[in-house]
Amino acid sequence: MIVILLIVLVLGWFSVFRYRRRNMYELAAAIPDVDEHIPLLGIAHKFTGNTEEIMSMLQKYSYNSMKHNGLAKGWLGHVLYFALLNPVDLELVLKTCLEKDDLHRFMRVVIGYGGIFAPVSIWRRRRKIMVPAFSPKIVQSFVGIISEQSEKLASNLGKCVGTGKFSSWPFLSAYTLDSICETAMGVKVNAQGDKDSNFLISMNRILNIVCMRIFHLWLQPAWLFKLFPVFHEHQKCKKLLHDFVDEAIQKKREEIGTENNSAIEVDYKYDLGSYKSKTFLDLLITLSGAEKGYTNIELREEVLTLTVAGTDTSAVAIGFTLELLSKYPEIQEKVYKELCEVFGDSERPLVKEDLEKMKYLERVVKESLRLFPPAPFIIRKVLEDITLPSGNVLPAGSGVMVSIWGIHRDPKYWGPEAEHFDPDRFLPERFNVEHPCCYMPFSSGPRNCVGYQYAMISIKTSLSAILRRYKVVGEPEKGPVPQIRVKLDIMMKSVNGCQVALEKRPTK
Numbered sequence: 001m002i003v004i005l006l007i008v009l010v011l012g013w014f015s016v017f018r019y020r021r022r023n024m025y026e027l028a029a030a031i032p033d034v035d036e037h038i039p040l041l042g043i044a045h046k047f048t049g050n051t052e053e054i055m056s057m058l059q060k061y062s063y064n065s066m067k068h069n070g071l072a073k074g075w076l077g078h079v080l081y082f083a084l085l086n087p088v089d090l091e092l093v094l095k096t097c098l099e100k101d102d103l104h105r106f107m108r109v110v111i112g113y114g115g116i117f118a119p120v121s122i123w124r125r126r127r128k129i130m131v132p133a134f135s136p137k138i139v140q141s142f143v144g145i146i147s148e149q150s151e152k153l154a155s156n157l158g159k160c161v162g163t164g165k166f167s168s169w170p171f172l173s174a175y176t177l178d179s180i181c182e183t184a185m186g187v188k189v190n191a192q193g194d195k196d197s198n199f200l201i202s203m204n205r206i207l208n209i210v211c212m213r214i215f216h217l218w219l220q221p222a223w224l225f226k227l228f229p230v231f232h233e234h235q236k237c238k239k240l241l242h243d244f245v246d247e248a249i250q251k252k253r254e255e256i257g258t259e260n261n262s263a264i265e266v267d268y269k270y271d272l273g274s275y276k277s278k279t280f281l282d283l284l285i286t287l288s289g290a291e292k293g294y295t296n297i298e299l300r301e302e303v304l305t306l307t308v309a310g311t312d313t314s315a316v317a318i319g320f321t322l323e324l325l326s327k328y329p330e331i332q333e334k335v336y337k338e339l340c341e342v343f344g345d346s347e348r349p350l351v352k353e354d355l356e357k358m359k360y361l362e363r364v365v366k367e368s369l370r371l372f373p374p375a376p377f378i379i380r381k382v383l384e385d386i387t388l389p390s391g392n393v394l395p396a397g398s399g400v401m402v403s404i405w406g407i408h409r410d411p412k413y414w415g416p417e418a419e420h421f422d423p424d425r426f427l428p429e430r431f432n433v434e435h436p437c438c439y440m441p442f443s444s445g446p447r448n449c450v451g452y453q454y455a456m457i458s459i460k461t462s463l464s465a466i467l468r469r470y471k472v473v474g475e476p477e478k479g480p481v482p483q484i485r486v487k488l489d490i491m492m493k494s495v496n497g498c499q500v501a502l503e504k505r506p507t508k
């Protein structure tokens with residue numbers, strides 16, 4: 001009797017649930033599926049594999065969506081998602097659906113309401129404060145620090161010359177972390193000098209755990225997550241990151257106080273006193289209204305956001321570019337020739353005037369970001385029904401996965417050679433994509449990446465420091481389509497950790 005009652009109750013609840021969402025089911029029915037669905041689970045069972053398999057599934061769905069004019073749907077259990085890669089439609093989505101998808105909540109647990117993951121109500125004010133801190137003039141004032149860190153990177157890589165293939169990832173992520181921490185907080189983390197840097201280890205580990213939570217349903221509910229040993233590791237890493245940033249904020253507040261009293265004290269542990277240009281932390285304190293502005297917690301959230309948003313993304317871009325150049329030696333030689341023209345016989349570090357002269361390197365980086373965008377998917381929430389220019393309607397309550405990966409490889413916009421590695425497609429006389437959203441490694445619309453100029457400076461500076469000194473060697477690619485195995489680990493990363501070998505270039 002009790003069993004029958006339970007079944008009736010469950011069926012009743014299920015019918016009411018479906019009835020309330022009838023609008024969603026009706027609208028979804030008009031849009032093709034990305035894959036075969038099974039009852040109740042939809043396509044959720046396709047995401048139980050490792051991070052490489054998950055990435056390959058999302059690539060497959062991007063290609064399937066391409067076949068349906070850039071829009072197809074998939075149910076993850078009761079949650080409806082769309083894979084979108086039509087530039088006209090996605091421009092509207094990125095302009096109007098500003099709320100991030102619920103999956104971002106696992107990141108919020110770690111870094112709070114910093115810009116990139118914040119709900120719209122909080123994000124608006126934070127974005128207004130963040131944007132002026134990234135003005136071209138301010139970003140260019142960081143070239144000195146970035147160049148110094150790039151020289152360190154090149155010198156560290158020197159230890160791997162002639163040792164055969166090695167993973168360049170640990171070198172690259174230590175470089176981007178050091179650069180970000182110095183420009184964001186004015187703190188020398190020295191991850192490049194200390195491969196056991198607690199900050200770097202904790203950041204990598206916590207991102208890895210967050211990724212596991214996103215894809216492993218059993219780690220999602222907070223109460224259940226606490227029962228797993230990984231929870232304690234998560235808390236330990238989080239505490240270390242928070243304490244580190246809090247201490248830097250405290251020092252900075254004291255430093256600003258001392259500066260106001262016109263006596264500058266040097267803190268040797270953090271090296272704040274020797275710091276000439278303003279850090280992002282200084283700027284955020286000032287731009288938010290000094291003492292009446294951000295609280296220490298808000299500052300921590302913003303600084304952590306910059307650290308997370310700016311570290312792996314740029315490191316991934318540098319790594320993919322190195323791997324690509326190792327596969328296409330003739331393209332690498334053209335880069336080297338350009339660097340010889342810019343630097344001549346000198347071994348001097350890069351200065352900001354050099355950046356504009358590296359036109360070919362810039363095209364190589366752009367092409368690398370097109371084929372291997374570090375953030376290949378953006379997921380937004382649909383709060384109200386939205387009619388797309390293509391005529392389809394996305395129902396309220398669904399999520400949209402904008403596939404940057406897909407749009408960058410769609411032959412409809414990039415021609416039959418869309419997947420070829422061809423940096424010269426970015427020559428001004430050749431570049432003629434029909435819509436600006438056909439190329440958007442840094443996203444588009446009001447929530448696009450504020451750090452894109454910073455990223456381009458960091459990527460070009462480090463690559464030039466490496467490629468001036470070393471020839472990057474790999475297995476030459478047999479055809480024009482580069483084959484690099486990728487995985488989704490918050491960012492899209494190379495499975496082999498950007499393996500290359502290095503040969504020393506002759507000294508001038």
Ligand code: HEM
Nearest residue numbers: 115116309310313314317374375442443447449450451455
């Ligand atoms: C190659 C390197 C980078 C790539 C590919 C990249 C890409 C992106 C993407 C796709 C977004 C998401 C936008 C959206 O949801 O529409 C984003 C947001 C953001 N990025 Fe970057 N990024 C890079 C480097 C950086 C750097 C170096 C910084 C800071 C120093 C940075 C700071 C941010 C911030 C603060 C946001 C949040 C913007 C907001 O929500 O208002 N990024 N980035």
